[in-house]
Amino acid sequence: MDQVAIASASLMSESLTHHPTxxxxxxxxxxxxxxxxxxxxxFVRKDIQVRYQGAALGFLWSLINPLVMIGLYIFVFSxxxxxxxxxxPLYLMAGxxxxxxxxxxxxxxxxxxxxxxxxxxxxxxxxxxxxxSSVLFNVVLWLLxxxxxxxxxPFIGGQARWVLLAYPVALAAFLLFTFGVTLILSVLNxxxxxxxxxxxxxxxxxxxxxxxxxxxxxxxxHLRDAFALSxxxxxxxxxxxxxxxxxxPDWHIMGAALTWTAATLTLGLxxxxxxxxxxxxxx
Amino acid sequence: MRGDEVVRVEHVTKEFVLKHNxxxxxxxxxxxxxxxxxxxxxxxxxxxxDVSFTVRRGEAVGLMGRNGSGKSTLLQIIAGIxxxxxxxxxxxxxxxxxxxxxxxxxxxxxxxxxVYLNASLYGLxxxxxxxxxxxxxAFSELAHFIDTPVKNYSSGMYMRxxxxxxxxxxxxxxxxxxxxxxxxxxxxxxxxxxxxxxxxGGMSIVLVSHSEQQVRSVCDSYVRLDKGRVVESGVFKxxxxxxx
Numbered sequence: 375m376d377q378v379a380i381a382s383a384s385l386m387s388e389s390l391t392h393h394p395t396x397x398x399x400x401x402x403x404x405x406x407x408x409x410x411x412x413x414x415x416x417f418v419r420k421d422i423q424v425r426y427q428g429a430a431l432g433f434l435w436s437l438i439n440p441l442v443m444i445g446l447y448i449f450v451f452s453x454x455x456x457x458x459x460x461x462x463p464l465y466l467m468a469g470x471x472x473x474x475x476x477x478x479x480x481x482x483x484x485x486x487x488x489x490x491x492x493x494x495x496x497x498x499x500x501x502x503x504x505x506x507s508s509v510l511f512n513v514v515l516w517l518l519x520x521x522x523x524x525x526x527x528p529f530i531g532g533q534a535r536w537v538l539l540a541y542p543v544a545l546a547a548f549l550l551f552t553f554g555v556t557l558i559l560s561v562l563n564x565x566x567x568x569x570x571x572x573x574x575x576x577x578x579x580x581x582x583x584x585x586x587x588x589x590x591x592x593x594x595x596h597l598r599d600a601f602a603l604s605x606x607x608x609x610x611x612x613x614x615x616x617x618x619x620x621x622x623p624d625w626h627i628m629g630a631a632l633t634w635t636a637a638t639l640t641l642g643l644x645x646x647x648x649x650x651x652x653x654x655x656x657x
Numbered sequence: 658m659r660g661d662e663v664v665r666v667e668h669v670t671k672e673f674v675l676k677h678n679x680x681x682x683x684x685x686x687x688x689x690x691x692x693x694x695x696x697x698x699x700x701x702x703x704x705x706x707d708v709s710f711t712v713r714r715g716e717a718v719g720l721m722g723r724n725g726s727g728k729s730t731l732l733q734i735i736a737g738i739x740x741x742x743x744x745x746x747x748x749x750x751x752x753x754x755x756x757x758x759x760x761x762x763x764x765x766x767x768x769x770x771x772v773y774l775n776a777s778l779y780g781l782x783x784x785x786x787x788x789x790x791x792x793x794x795a796f797s798e799l800a801h802f803i804d805t806p807v808k809n810y811s812s813g814m815y816m817r818x819x820x821x822x823x824x825x826x827x828x829x830x831x832x833x834x835x836x837x838x839x840x841x842x843x844x845x846x847x848x849x850x851x852x853x854x855x856x857x858g859g860m861s862i863v864l865v866s867h868s869e870q871q872v873r874s875v876c877d878s879y880v881r882l883d884k885g886r887v888v889e890s891g892v893f894k895x896x897x898x899x900x901x
Contacts, residue, residue, distance in 0.1 A: 413777035420774055424765050496760040497778050498737030498752075568682040651740045655673070656681070 461531030468617040469586035483556035484563035484570040491657040551635040557642030605634035664712035668744035671705040717862040719872030722882035750829025759819035764808035797821035
């Protein structure tokens with residue numbers, strides 16, 4: 375069947391082969407995804423538009439929640455518990471903003487496939503676009519907060535250091551890790567609908583076992599190694615190292631974080647690829 | 658695939674798993690460990706069995722059969738939504754499934770925004786939609802309402818917009834589930850003319866219908882399904898001249 379290209383990028387002459395054993399190679403998959411770039415754009419735009427429809431402050435609402443959280447934690451930890459840490463607001467924000475990104479994406483990941491069931495059942499398009507658009511939507515909302523952090527950065531104790539150049543790399547790795555988690559949860563939640571509630575509890579638990587509002591060194595030494603196994607702990611240490619301390623953490627922390635990313639992403643893509651075609655029968 | 662074939666369905670079999678006491682929660686699994694009565698039972702159900710046929714360029718094929726004969730399942734497989742359990746479907750060209758009109762329309766978005774959103778779901782780039790936008794709006798006769806949210810549309814307006822998008826996707830293969838015309842009588846006439854002109858341009862149609870009359874009025878040939886098997890297939894007398 376030489377004349378039949380599989381999901382060629384030029385859609386005007388698109389051809390598709392459906393066969394139980396026919397699989398797209400990763401390269402063909404990427405090309406097909408690129409052709410759907412506009413759909414992704416329209417999807418994210420739709421989600422944002424719908425979310426802030428009729429709200430006078432519109433997009434700015436996405437800032438209210440993190441601002442209130444930050445204000446409260448600053449009050450509790452610098453005025454009530456009397457933290458001696460210099461520049462506590464920066465210390466807090468470096469961890470909290472990235473936690474917010476993770477928890478928002480993960481909290482929503484369970485619903486992505488179910489809430490788009492109507493589409494998935496009626497039209498064929500690469501299913502991977504659903505979780506990707508959900509992640510992108512949250513990233514766009516979050517961008518406002520991180521841009522604000524960088525704007526006030528010099529005034530809250532941040533310094534221009536070379537290590538800041540590592541930030542985009544760390545962020546990319548963190549997002550890929552989060553994307554991997556999203557893929558796994560989105561598929562699992564279709565098969566086990568109550569997973570969502572478990573995830574909510576797990577997120578609450580994870581927040582407090584991650585040194586976001588408190589210092590890593592306050593963790594009892596004999597527990598510290600166990601804590602450091604958590605990918606969230608590792609990434610918070612990395613982000614705070616870059617944005618607050620001005621130096622990257624130990625190489626084994628970074629190595630562990632990257633290993634988590636690679637493992638989660640691989641497992642996520644595998645699970646999603648494995649179930650993507652049969653998911654529609656469970657929706 | 659022979660030169661003028663655009664769809665080839667080869668020995669397609671589709672098996673569904675019918676779930677009694679279906680469990681889709683962790684809690685349910687846990688309970689099932691202790692209570693036999695609550696344990697899920699699975700039954701295999703053959704929706705399609707060894708179905709084969711081909712559609713040539715410009716040809717319209719009607720899939721007939723009673724409810725539950727598997728014709729809609731077959732359409733979903735051709736559209737790529739479901740995967741066959743065995744066999745394969747090869748399609749050549751852009752497939753526009755008219756299985757349900759207005760899929761992905763968001764009520765809060767305007768008609769215009771929904772045109773872009775809906776067309777991109779079928780793989781059309783925004784720049785291609787921009788080129789066709791004027792035609793789509795003209796066809797739908799909704800120029801005056803295109804910048805208002807579709808939640809304020811009447812159901813007729815909604816269908817007209819959805820149909821206008823579908824026929825402007827430049828599909829090579831149109832998969833339709835009963836719907837080939839929407840709106841009032843004059844709009845339906847326009848739909849039929851549009852489809853006829855697309856067919857003169859070489860578009861093929863696979864039409865699912867339980868109405869023999871509808872199939873006869875549109876299609877050149879037919880495949881009749883019963884309980885997932887092809888029981889009859891053939892060509893209607895006096896097929897449209899442009900087909901062969």
